Amino acid sequence: MKVLRTPEERFEDLPQFDYDPHYVEIAGIRLHYLDEGPDDASVVLLLHGEPTWSYLYRKMIPVFVEAGYRVIAPDYVGFGRSDKLKRKQDHSYQFHVEVMTTFVRNLDLKDITLFAQDWGGLIGLRVLANEQERFSRVVISNTGFPATRSLLKQLLVPKLFKMRVWLKGRISEEEFSKNPSFLNWVAYSQTVKEFPIGKIIQGGTVTDLPSDVLRAYEAPFPDESYMAGPRVMPMLVPTQLRENQKVWEAVLKKWEKPFLTTFSDGDPITRGGERIFQKLIPGARGQEHVIIKKAGHFLQEDKAEEIAIIIVKFIED
Numbered sequence: 001m002k003v004l005r006t007p008e009e010r011f012e013d014l015p016q017f018d019y020d021p022h023y024v025e026i027a028g029i030r031l032h033y034l035d036e037g038p039d040d041a042s043v044v045l046l047l048h049g050e051p052t053w054s055y056l057y058r059k060m061i062p063v064f065v066e067a068g069y070r071v072i073a074p075d076y077v078g079f080g081r082s083d084k085l086k087r088k089q090d091h092s093y094q095f096h097v098e099v100m101t102t103f104v105r106n107l108d109l110k111d112i113t114l115f116a117q118d119w120g121g122l123i124g125l126r127v128l129a130n131e132q133e134r135f136s137r138v139v140i141s142n143t144g145f146p147a148t149r150s151l152l153k154q155l156l157v158p159k160l161f162k163m164r165v166w167l168k169g170r171i172s173e174e175e176f177s178k179n180p181s182f183l184n185w186v187a188y189s190q191t192v193k194e195f196p197i198g199k200i201i202q203g204g205t206v207t208d209l210p211s212d213v214l215r216a217y218e219a220p221f222p223d224e225s226y227m228a229g230p231r232v233m234p235m236l237v238p239t240q241l242r243e244n245q246k247v248w249e250a251v252l253k254k255w256e257k258p259f260l261t262t263f264s265d266g267d268p269i270t271r272g273g274e275r276i277f278q279k280l281i282p283g284a285r286g287q288e289h290v291i292i293k294k295a296g297h298f299l300q301e302d303k304a305e306e307i308a309i310i311i312v313k314f315i316e317d
Contacts, residue, residue, distance in 0.1 A: 001029075001085050001087070002085065002086035002087055003083045004086055004226055005083050005084070005085070006084065006220050006222060006226065009171070010220070010286050011081060011169040011219055014055065014212075015210070015213055016058045016213075017055055017167040017216065019034050019058070019061070021034075022034065023081075024103065027099070029077055031081045031082045031083070032082045033054070033074035034057075035070070037064065037069055040313070041068055041070040042069055043109050043111060043113065044064045044069045044112075044113045044311070045072050045073075045109065045112050045113065045114050045115065045122060046060070046061075046072070046073040046120075047073075047100075047115070047117070047119075047121075048075070048120055048125045048222070049119045049120055049143070050118055050119045050234065051079070051195070051233070052201065053079045053195055053217075053220055055080065055216050055219075057073045060300060060305070060307065061073065063305055063308035064308060064312065067217065072107065074103055076119070076229065077096065079229055079230070081220065082269065084226045085228055086228055087228060090228070090233060091233070092121075092239070093236045095225050096119075097123055097127060100123055101131060103204065104127055104131055105131065111134075112134050113135075113137050113139065113311065114135055114139065114140075115139045115141070115142050115279075115311060116139070116141070116143060117141045117142050117143055117296070117298075117299070117300065118317050119143075120143060121144060122143065122144070122146075122237065122244075125233070125247060126240075126243070129251040129252075130174045136257060137258040137259070137260070137315065138260070139262055140259075140260075141292075142264055142270045142297055144273050145247075145252070145277075146238055146244060147241050147242075147244035147248050149245055154241045154245070158238050161235075162235070165187050165277075168183060170187075171188040171191060173188070173196075173199070180203075180268045182237075184232040185234060186237075189231060189234045190231070190234070190235065195224065195230060195231060197218045197227075197230070201298060201301075202214060204267075204296050204297035204298040205296045205301045206266055206295055207301055207302050210277060252281050253282075254282065255283045256283050257283045258283050258285070258287060259277065259284040260289060260290075260310075261274035261278060261284065261289045261290070262289070262291075262299075262307055262310060262311075263291060263292070264291070264292040264295035264297070264303075265291050265292065266296045267295075267297040267299075270297070274291075
């Protein structure tokens with residue numbers, strides 16, 4: 001695999017981000033993570049989505065640390081300060097699951113509260129299935145976990161999905177903003193000439209973000225050659241339907257530990273998706289599920305402190 005490493009100077013003087021970097025090597029790839037709070041405390045594991053990185057959690061981390069918890073926020077391979085794989089074909093859903101599972105094992109994390117948003121859910125729930133005893137509770141937000149019992153669908157859906165994206169053709173920024181469906185998002189991500197990280201983040205928030213914050217989200221990607229991860233991730237969503245179905249049947253539908261949903265009211269793609277988790281997961285029954293008001297897809301930007309306080313209360317209750 002051809003590996004690229006973002007120059008460290010790209011991460012200097014980022015606003016509201018005075019956190020020391022930590023690194024671990026997995027399969028010859030350097031993975032970055034934030035590690036704040038007492039080493040012996042219960043862990044809050046924060047998993048980001050696409051195309052963000054651990055910078056997304058900069059305003060939530062202080063709330064957890066003040067409450068006495070250890071906060072771990074990794075960057076996936078291809079994102080943030082972690083190494084970038086230059087070729088799209090080197091990324092796969094399974095690859096990211098394996099890397100993050102190894103990460104949790106290498107750090108020997110225990111008594112984990114998982115907070116997973118966007119791709120954090122798709123990856124994080126698989127890691128949970130691999131290491132169930134390490135997790136004490138789960139909070140998910142603006143995410144999904146696609147699966148199907150049908151063997152035919154497991155085989156055909158990924159191929160049909162690729163065909164539908166291809167038939168969509170090139171989607172302009174204006175078209176996507178008018179109809180931000182998941183299919184349009186995928187088509188846009190595959191066809192836009194230059195992947196506009198800052199505009200994508202801004203489009204997924206209700207808050208007007210300052211230019212220096214948008215530049216911080218762009219910092220991991222000096223040019224298009226570093227963007228294979230963000231580019232390919234949308235296409236990977238339906239590629240593990242069979243494996244995810246196994247997790248639903250063997251783990252999630254039997255999960256008795258506390259499970260909370262905190263979806264936002266302003267995400268056109270995942271809005272309403274919390275109901276499937278609330279219905280099927282035993283640990284979700286009777287919980288005080290929350291809809292975060294006036295927040296977009298990246299609700300960590302819009303309502304960071306509010307979400308963190310909800311999670312702290314959930315842990316303590």
